[in-house]
Amino acid sequence: MSDREETLRDxxxxxxxxxxxxxxxxxxxxxxxxxMVDLExxxxxxxxxxxxLAAHDLRGSNAEYDTETDDPxxxxxxxxxxRHQFVDTQTRGDHQSYVVD
Structure with a gap:
């Protein structure tokens, strides 16, 4: 686990x-x-x-991906x-998933 992922988990x-x-x-x-943040x-x-979240470089996914919705x-x-979704802008684009052919 990377330091950033550990920070996000904390x-x-x-x-x-x-x-x-x-x-x-x-x-x-x-x-x-x-x-991901689930509210009561x-x-x-x-x-x-x-x-x-903003202080930790996390931004609402709708705002980050420009989905044109009212709630970021x-x-x-x-x-x-x-449920609310926030993107880690500090490492955006760095993660790579593996695709099986």
Whole structure:
């Protein structure tokens, strides 16, 4: 595990301590690391959490990938809550997945 991935996992652990957060975890796409944040209720990410993520070079995936949506990080509904996705801009494009032919 890289130092950056360990930092992101530690940040996810820290986010789980917030009352509004049901879960937080690191995920990977083909090229990027993501930090997923599941909120307890159907609301946007609290400003305090957004500021913390921005300080760690994490940006809402909708904003980073320019998906033209109103919420910079909304990824979908989860029962009574919502999932939000943040891209690690510090290492964006560095991750490589292996494809099997």
């Amino acid at each position: 940040l996810a652990d820290r986010l789980r301590e917030y009352d509004a957060v049901a879960d937080a975890f690191v995920a990977k796409s083909f090229t990027d690391h993501h930090l 209720r159907r609301e946007s990410v609290p400003t305090e959490i957004r500021d913390l 990080s909304f990824a979908g509904d989860l029962g009574d809550g919502t």
